[in-house]
Amino acid sequence: MTDNIFFNRADLKHCGSNVIIGKTARIRYPELVSIGDNVIIDDFTYISTQLEVSSFVHISSGCSIIGGRNAMVSFGQFSTLAPNVVLAAGSDDYISGLATPMVAEEFKGDVEIGSIHIGDHCIVGANSTILPNVTLSTGASVGANCLVKHDLEGWCLFAGAPVRRIKQRNAKIILALEQKFRNSK
Template sequence: MDMQEFIDYCKAGNPISGEDKELHTMLTQCSYEAQRITMELNTSYHSKAEIVEIFRRLTDSDVDDSFMCFPPFYTDFGKNIDIGKNVFFNTGCSFQDRGGIYIGDGALIGMNVNIATLNHGFTPETRSTTYAAPVYIGQHAWIGTAATILPGVTIGDHAVVGAGAVVTKDVPENTVVAGVPAKVVKEINEDS
């Protein structure tokens, strides 16, 4: 398997066993590449255009010129992040993206937001296997400071995730969720 085949394997959501040495070697190579690129991003000043270019290299995709990020930013894989237009990442975000993170146009990601897309098996026999489940963030969603979004969650369009929330299940569009675990606390309408 070459590196592109491995990245495609990961993007397809396949699990990776801790016993599979070949896949772990390739995963480690991707992780080191993501560390190298994010270290470059995080350790010196860059213009907005330079940050967009760094994210293009990190994600190996065509990140729109409208994208903004205030470093530092952290990720463990880098190749499975899809960023829409007019998206903003505030400082300190940490993404575990091997399972896929898809961010819609106009989304705002607050300071110190954590997004996870992997989980380990529950039984001792499967504990070293990681299982992927993508996270989808809808258009114009707003993820508040220090929120954590867990694997397999979809945040609906125009939804708001309150600061410090732990999101364990899907968030309907046009709602506000808050708490641990996050629950709907308000619907957003024109009078909100």
């Protein structure tokens, strides 16, 4: 497989087997990115932070995973982002600082640099945004057009801006399907 024009695949911290990365995906700091097996990162995705991706993960087109070199985003197995999701593991100070990466730290104000953890079997719907220092526990599912500002409990469906719990997901069925899938290999 050839490298695309936006980064060199050989510069990734780790890249597992059966990984598909779209030709127009952009990874600003490939040396900070680890990708497991059986992962797809679609075209027009932008990544500018530390990233750890487990196996069987799909990051759809147009997603932005941002926060800078000191922030961290991680994905558990069987998790997915729908198109145009923003994971912002870092956030500028819009009240009293200059909000641009092109100025020295002393002029930025109270910048929030943190992490986002997407657990196993999590789904994030199209056009949703997750802010710094948020964990989606195993099985959490976020609908389209949501704003996530706090940790979400596992095996629940959430919707809204900001999100609120809507209903329970069926963990037993989902985990049984995972086991069937693994046994079929």
